[in-house]
Amino acid sequence: MGDNAVPSSADVRAAVAAGGRGRLRAVAIFLLVFLVYNANGREIASYDSQPTKLAAIELARYHTLTLDRVVLRTPALAERPGFTRDRAGHYRSAYPPLPAVIAAGVASILGTLRLVDPAALLAPNLVAKLTASLLVALAAAFAFLVARRRIGQAGAILIALGFGLGTNLWAVSSQTLWQSETAVVMLSAAVFALAVPGSTLTFGRLSTAALLLGLAAAARPHLAPAVGILAISIGTRRRRAADLLSLLPLLGVACAMAVVNVRWFGHPLGALPRLQSALSVHAVTGTLANPLAGAAGLLVSPSRGLLVFSPIVLVVLGSIRQVARETWRGDLRWWAVAAGAQLGFYACYSMWWGGHTYGPRYCLDLLPLLVPLAAAGLPWVLARRWRRHVAAAALAWSIVLAATGAFVYPHERWNTDPEDVDRQHDRLWQWNDSQFVRCWKSGWSPQNFSLFDRAAVRRPSSN
Numbered sequence: 001m002g003d004n005a006v007p008s009s010a011d012v013r014a015a016v017a018a019g020g021r022g023r024l025r026a027v028a029i030f031l032l033v034f035l036v037y038n039a040n041g042r043e044i045a046s047y048d049s050q051p052t053k054l055a056a057i058e059l060a061r062y063h064t065l066t067l068d069r070v071v072l073r074t075p076a077l078a079e080r081p082g083f084t085r086d087r088a089g090h091y092r093s094a095y096p097p098l099p100a101v102i103a104a105g106v107a108s109i110l111g112t113l114r115l116v117d118p119a120a121l122l123a124p125n126l127v128a129k130l131t132a133s134l135l136v137a138l139a140a141a142f143a144f145l146v147a148r149r150r151i152g153q154a155g156a157i158l159i160a161l162g163f164g165l166g167t168n169l170w171a172v173s174s175q176t177l178w179q180s181e182t183a184v185v186m187l188s189a190a191v192f193a194l195a196v197p198g199s200t201l202t203f204g205r206l207s208t209a210a211l212l213l214g215l216a217a218a219a220r221p222h223l224a225p226a227v228g229i230l231a232i233s234i235g236t237r238r239r240r241a242a243d244l245l246s247l248l249p250l251l252g253v254a255c256a257m258a259v260v261n262v263r264w265f266g267h268p269l270g271a272l273p274r275l276q277s278a279l280s281v282h283a284v285t286g287t288l289a290n291p292l293a294g295a296a297g298l299l300v301s302p303s304r305g306l307l308v309f310s311p312i313v314l315v316v317l318g319s320i321r322q323v324a325r326e327t328w329r330g331d332l333r334w335w336a337v338a339a340g341a342q343l344g345f346y347a348c349y350s351m352w353w354g355g356h357t358y359g360p361r362y363c364l365d366l367l368p369l370l371v372p373l374a375a376a377g378l379p380w381v382l383a384r385r386w387r388r389h390v391a392a393a394a395l396a397w398s399i400v401l402a403a404t405g406a407f408v409y410p411h412e413r414w415n416t417d418p419e420d421v422d423r424q425h426d427r428l429w430q431w432n433d434s435q436f437v438r439c440w441k442s443g444w445s446p447q448n449f450s451l452f453d454r455a456a457v458r459r460p461s462s463n
Contacts, residue, residue, distance in 0.1 A: 022148055025157065026141040033164040034137035037174040040406050041449035043125040044175035047356065051082040051093030052177040053128035056103035060111065060118050060127075065100060067091040084271045086264040094271035097260070098219045099182040103131040115457065122456035129451060132181040136174040139188035139368065140164030146188075146195045147375035155378050158395075159315075159371060166398030167310045167367055168359050171405025179220045180364050186216035187223070188368040190230065191335070195372045198237045198329035206234045206246035214253030221272060223365055225345040229338040237329055282422040284350035294347035298363055301353065302434035303414070303427070306366075309359040309401045309436070311394040316370050318377025332376060339369040353421070353428055358409035358435065359401065404439045411445040412438040 043053075054070045062069070067083060071091045077083045084094040093100065107127045110116035116123055144160035151159075164170065173180045190212035193205050210231065217227045227250075235244045261270035276287055299307050306313060323332045346352055346362040354361030381387045414435040415421050421428060450456075 026144050029144050029160050030137050030141040033140045034133055036165060037133035037137060037170060041452045042447045043129040046176060048082060049176040049178055052095055052100045053124045055093045055100040056107055056127060057118055057124045059100060059104035060107035065097055081275055084274055087266055092264060094275055095179060096219055099177045099179055102182060103127055103177055106131045117457060117459050119459040120455060120457055122451060126451050126456040128177045132176055133174045135181045135185040136169050139185040142188040142192045143371045146192050146371050150375040151378055159374050162312045162395055163367060163371060165402060166312045166395055168364055168402060170402040171358050172361060173364055183216045183220035183223055183365060184368055186212045191368050191371060195331050201238055203246055206243055207249055210234055210247050211249035214250040218253055218257045225341040226338040229341050233334040279351060282351045287350055288348050289350035291347040294352040297352050297428060298346060301428045302431045304353045304360055306360045306363040310398045312398040313370060315377050315381055316373040318380035319373045322376045331372060335369045335372050339366045342366050355422060356415040358405040401436050404436055407448060408439040408442060408445055412442040414438045
């Protein structure tokens with residue numbers, strides 16, 4: 001059949017059927033991953049996530065993002081950096097409001113359907129967990145759809161499961177409102193919009209991607225390097241000056257956030273500078289540090305390294321030849337450069353280990369960018385038996401360590417015992433007491449299944 005041949009009706013029906021099956025598989029992946037994320041039955045709360053989840057409930061119940069009622073009930077919260085006063089004297093979360101707004105929407109829907117009472121004792125925990133797991137599971141579905149464009153259905157399923165279950169998206173991002181859950185799904189959706197040949201890009205697709213990138217940065221301003229690189233790709237891949245207009249949604253979101261931040265906190269970055277001023281509690285002298293040491297820690301620290309906890313990401317190395325062959329009108333080079341820029345940014349951060357957490361935290365922001373590269377590299381991995389065996393072992397190891405965090409952390413108390421890791425940084429390099437081994441020794445968290453309780457959905461009866 002020639003290039004200009006008209007496809008037959010049978011070809012059209014086959015393409016439509018294949019597309020329908022692909023969408024059904026994406027839904028199945030979403031449901032599977034969502035159920036797995038919630039199998040531990042608990043929210044893995046963190047110091048950083050509490051203001052966001054409480055702001056979500058305040059917005060759902062009282063239509064405000066202020067935390068005055070919360071601090072009045074628990075005055076000790078006022079001493080935490082995450083609870084900060086705005087210019088009008090109201091307490092607010094020091095973190096970006098977008099995750100709280102999304103979680104408030106989830107809480108409102110559950111409340112309207114009478115499934116969850118937002119006033120229930122554990123409702124903030126349940127809403128935070130459900131929102132985070134919904135968003136990250138949706139990101140896994142996007143990963144499948146992105147990978148399916150380059151490889152077959154089976155390979156795309158492997159990529160999606162490796163993405164969703166073989167990384168700390170399971171153990172960390174899906175477990176509470178860290179910011180990363182919102183950023184990851186917005187970034188994954190943007191990748192879905194842009195991971196196509198340059199000839200199939202449209203102005204509408206570019207504008208949608210720009211809006212999604214703006215929302216990703218609104219949820220997590222630290223994504224500025226990757227968002228900046230991808231914004232350049234939006235404006236240049238088709239070599240059309242008019243495409244620069246497609247960046248207006250991104251600029252609009254950035255301006256809106258700057259206005260809100262100035263109004264609340266008197267600074268375009270909101271309360272972020274206040275949080276950075278508290279870095280002394282992590283025993284660092286400034287925001288920037290040696291990028292080589294930071295990069296080594298982000299990748300191979302025994303308790304924080306991405307390649308230690310999720311070696312399955314090394315599948316992306318199989319795409320090197322394709323990245324080299326493809327031009328800048330394609331998409332692969334842009335993902336590689338954006339991921340590299342984001343990794344370099346975090347490597348320069350003095351607190352690269354992410355405070356008290358389980359395994360890699362900051363590198364989770366890179367994962368959506370690696371999906372098209374992993375899809376391009378998977379055929380190379382599958383081409384030899386020994387590579388397949390190595391990849392299978394890497395995937396199994398990655399899933400086991402992600403599950404370990406979901407069902408054990410922070411019960412192992414590694415971050416504070418025998419010394420606080422934020423003060424004793426050498427512990428990040430101790431192979432004889434790595435965090436995942438400590439988890440294997442400590443046993444399951446006693447908080448598992450705590451959300452499978454009436455207190456998560458109904459307020460106490462007043463007798």
